[in-house]
Amino acid sequence: MANEKKAVEQITSMEEDFAKWYTDIVKKADLIDYSSVKGCMIIRPYGYAIWENIQRILDGRFKELGHENVYMPMFIPESLLNKEKEHVEGFAPEVAWITMGGSERLTERLCVRPTSETLFCEHYKNIIRSYRDLPKLYNQWCSVVRWEKTTRPFLRSREFLWQEGHTMHATAKEAEEETIRMLNVYATFFEQDLGMPVLRGQKTDKEKFAGAKATYTVEALMHDGKALQGGTSHNFGDGFARAFDIQYLDKDNTLKYCHQTSWGVSTRIIGGIIMTHGDDRGLVLPSAVAPIQVVIVPVQQHKEGVLEAAEALKDRLSSVCRVKIDDSDNSPGWKFAEYEMKGVPVRIEIGPRDIESRQCVLVRRDNHEKQFVSLDGLEERVLAELDALTKALYEKASANRAKRTFTATDLATLQEIAAKESGYIRAMWCGELDCELELKEKADVSSRCIPFDDQEPISDTCVCCGKKAKHLVYWGKAY
RNA sequence: CUGGGUGUGGCGCAGCUGGUAGCGCGCUACCUUGGGGUGGUAGAGGCCGCAAGUUCAAGUCUUGUCACUCAGACCA
Numbered sequence: 001m002a003n004e005k006k007a008v009e010q011i012t013s014m015e016e017d018f019a020k021w022y023t024d025i026v027k028k029a030d031l032i033d034y035s036s037v038k039g040c041m042i043i044r045p046y047g048y049a050i051w052e053n054i055q056r057i058l059d060g061r062f063k064e065l066g067h068e069n070v071y072m073p074m075f076i077p078e079s080l081l082n083k084e085k086e087h088v089e090g091f092a093p094e095v096a097w098i099t100m101g102g103s104e105r106l107t108e109r110l111c112v113r114p115t116s117e118t119l120f121c122e123h124y125k126n127i128i129r130s131y132r133d134l135p136k137l138y139n140q141w142c143s144v145v146r147w148e149k150t151t152r153p154f155l156r157s158r159e160f161l162w163q164e165g166h167t168m169h170a171t172a173k174e175a176e177e178e179t180i181r182m183l184n185v186y187a188t189f190f191e192q193d194l195g196m197p198v199l200r201g202q203k204t205d206k207e208k209f210a211g212a213k214a215t216y217t218v219e220a221l222m223h224d225g226k227a228l229q230g231g232t233s234h235n236f237g238d239g240f241a242r243a244f245d246i247q248y249l250d251k252d253n254t255l256k257y258c259h260q261t262s263w264g265v266s267t268r269i270i271g272g273i274i275m276t277h278g279d280d281r282g283l284v285l286p287s288a289v290a291p292i293q294v295v296i297v298p299v300q301q302h303k304e305g306v307l308e309a310a311e312a313l314k315d316r317l318s319s320v321c322r323v324k325i326d327d328s329d330n331s332p333g334w335k336f337a338e339y340e341m342k343g344v345p346v347r348i349e350i351g352p353r354d355i356e357s358r359q360c361v362l363v364r365r366d367n368h369e370k371q372f373v374s375l376d377g378l379e380e381r382v383l384a385e386l387d388a389l390t391k392a393l394y395e396k397a398s399a400n401r402a403k404r405t406f407t408a409t410d411l412a413t414l415q416e417i418a419a420k421e422s423g424y425i426r427a428m429w430c431g432e433l434d435c436e437l438e439l440k441e442k443a444d445v446s447s448r449c450i451p452f453d454d455q456e457p458i459s460d461t462c463v464c465c466g467k468k469a470k471h472l473v474y475w476g477k478a479y
Numbered sequence: 480c481u482g483g484g485u486g487u488g489g490c491g492c493a494g495c496u497g498g499u500a501g502c503g504c505g506c507u508a509c510c511u512u513g514g515g516g517u518g519g520u521a522g523a524g525g526c527c528g529c530a531a532g533u534u535c536a537a538g539u540c541u542u543g544u545c546a547c548u549c550a551g552a553c554c555a
Contacts, residue, residue, distance in 0.1 A: 331516065334515085
């Protein structure tokens with residue numbers, strides 16, 4: 001249809017070129033603009049509003065669980081960063097350094113935080129004395145800098161926004177519980193609020209965070225079959241505590257090292273939302289984080305009573321959701337396309353015909369079906385549709401994941417699948433780094449995670465070396 | 480970091496064998512139209528990424544450089 005075609009001609013089709021489709025969307029939905037520094041993006045009001053919604057929801061959940069927000073400096077002296085060996089080795093290659101202050105050369109250079117473990121450790125050492133001081137449950141919302149070679153809006157930028165929780169506990173058991181608890185907070189947020197199914201699981205040693213004892217992850221699968229690590233939760237054991245000498249005096253009057261966790265999600269989530277739910281008309285936003293949940297488009301708005309009726313609807317709906325009315329001079333068709341591009345979950349059209357029959361037209365972003373809806377009880381109906389939309393997105397994404405999840409019990413099959421398909425490949429693994437490297441080399445896949453909820457062995461031997469298998473691993477290509 | 484692509488009004492592009500810049504969209508004003516990007520009239524807006532060089536003359540040729548972008552390698 002000519003009109004259909006016209007509505008989508010502004011963005012590249014995702015089938016044609018997924019990468020270009022993605023950049024088209026981030027630009028044309030007004031999420032970001034590029035800045036004059038490579039890899040540093042300007043997050044525009046509409047994009048930032050999505051982040052604010054993510055922040056508000058997660059921040060509330062963190063606080064319900066007893067976490068407090070703090071703010072740490074953005075600079076880390078080199079000597080402080082160097083205290084934990086594995087950690088510094090992991091991050092050193094992508095750290096940005098400050099060497100000058102005004103016109104003076106600094107005696108010790110400062111790194112711009114790539115993550116704040118060391119800063120938290122320095123502070124915790126000063127404030128933790130007794131078991132009564134534990135646990136310490138701190139979180140901060142901030143930006144961090146990692147000097148990436150290749151950058152993409154939201155997915156990999158040199159500066160990005162995130163939250164990083166850093167907690168200190170008396171025992172290893174408590175630290176492990178906190179690590180899993182926060183992983184579950186993320187998993188729930190992804191699945192219920194963002195409509196994104198995730199795999200909860202553990203990273204292999206190769207993929208885990210520098211300095212961590214164990215790294216857990218929620219992995220999401222994008223529409224094109226590539227995986228995206230959505231959030232991470234690390235258990236540090238007492239490794240950093242030993243490096244920074246963070247001890248407390250326990251009830252039994254002996255000094256003990258603290259056990260530590262950290263966990264984070266970043267603006268990368270927004271990239272994940274785009275690549276999971278978006279379509280050829282543009283962005284599709286899950287209701288919970290959509291800056292505009294309902295857009296009201298008046299039709300024949302110059303006619304008597306139309307704008308007034310639209311305004312009245314807006315007033316009513318404002319009490320239950322985020323609603324906008326577009327009374328600009330643009331034609332209705334223009335507005336339809338515009339708000340589809342921006343991923344607004346629900347559109348309501350109201351014109352003279354509707355007013356006469358006390359109804360309006362309601363169209364959901366995910367299925368585009370026009371429904372004639374009575375104005376009575378509209379608030380409840382809209383809330384139900386917002387909820388149904390997120391659930392429908394979840395179902396659709398789950399179906400995509402199911403379609404793209406494969407199983408291999410021998411190397412040849414795994415290679416064949418990896419070459420032909422895009423998605424997860426379930427396969428047994430012996431636990432050796434060599435096999436991970438070999439699979440990368442031979443099939444160009446990396447281990448995404450050892451999933452918690454899918455460990456029923458599919459064979460006894462490692463898919464790569466044939467030795468006794470330890471875990472079922474999801475393999476794939478990742479962003 | 481390696482390899483490709485691209486830099487020309489805000490955006491997308493044209494500009495051939497060198498001769499002093501053009502189209503579409505958008506923007507501004509007014510009118511018109513309005514249930515899937517409505518049509519019209521009149522306007523505003525560019526030292527062609529940057530720097531050297533060749534030439535009487537460079538958007539166009541040469542060299543260098545910077546940026547963006549895609550695909551790898553590396554990472555949230």
